[in-house]
Amino acid sequence: xxxxxxxxxxxSVLFACTHNMIRSPMAESIMxxxxxxTVYVDSVGVREGDEVDxxxxxxxxxxxxxxxxxxxxxxxxxxxxxxDLIISxxxxxxxxxxxxxxxxxxxxxxxxxxxxxxxxGSRDVMLDAYRQVRDGLMNRIKERFPLSRxxxx
Numbered sequence: 001x002x003x004x005x006x007x008x009x010x011x012s013v014l015f016a017c018t019h020n021m022i023r024s025p026m027a028e029s030i031m032x033x034x035x036x037x038t039v040y041v042d043s044v045g046v047r048e049g050d051e052v053d054x055x056x057x058x059x060x061x062x063x064x065x066x067x068x069x070x071x072x073x074x075x076x077x078x079x080x081x082x083x084d085l086i087i088s089x090x091x092x093x094x095x096x097x098x099x100x101x102x103x104x105x106x107x108x109x110x111x112x113x114x115x116x117x118x119x120x121g122s123r124d125v126m127l128d129a130y131r132q133v134r135d136g137l138m139n140r141i142k143e144r145f146p147l148s149r150x151x152x153x
Contacts, residue, residue: 010145012040014083016093020045020072022056022130023089025115027137029065042083043093044075046092055116058128063138070071075100082106091114111140 013031017024024043049072052148057067075096085107088094097108109153112134 009051010039010084012083014086015043015089016086017089018046018092018098019049021049022116023133025052025067025070026056026134027089029060029067030141033065034141034147044073044078046075046096048074055126055130059127059134069113083115085109087111113137122133
């Protein structure tokens with residue numbers, strides 16, 4: 001019987017979306033909240049964004065995470081391109097992440113995540129759409145990167 005090969009632990013994660021204004025900053029901040037001491041986390045967009053979206057700031061603030069210091073950046077702005085894992089959150093980011101694997105040895109996962117900016121409606125309707133994105137990312141991150149329970153006795 002051959003030995004079971006365990007995957008190497010993930011020590012660095014890059015979240016990528018279209019403008020680095022909503023989805024990837026949310027994912028980055030959630031991941032840092034849970035695993036920031038053990039995993040290096042960053043986020044980027046395919047295209048240049050202006051600044052983090054105000055609705056994203058508001059819904060993250062609801063769960064005690066401050067996004068106000070986030071600065072949008074693109075793949076071209078990355079100082080380090082050595083990641084164990086790139087998680088793309090939009091189809092455009094997925095294409096760019098796959099391109100990066102030509103020159104970098106890393107895994108790529110595609111978490112197709114809804115863009116809440118396509119929702120039209122009142123402030124409450126908009127906030128609900130952003131909350132759905134936040135909660136969906138939170139669940140995916142907890143599932144993919146379980147919180148360690150510590151040693152069992």
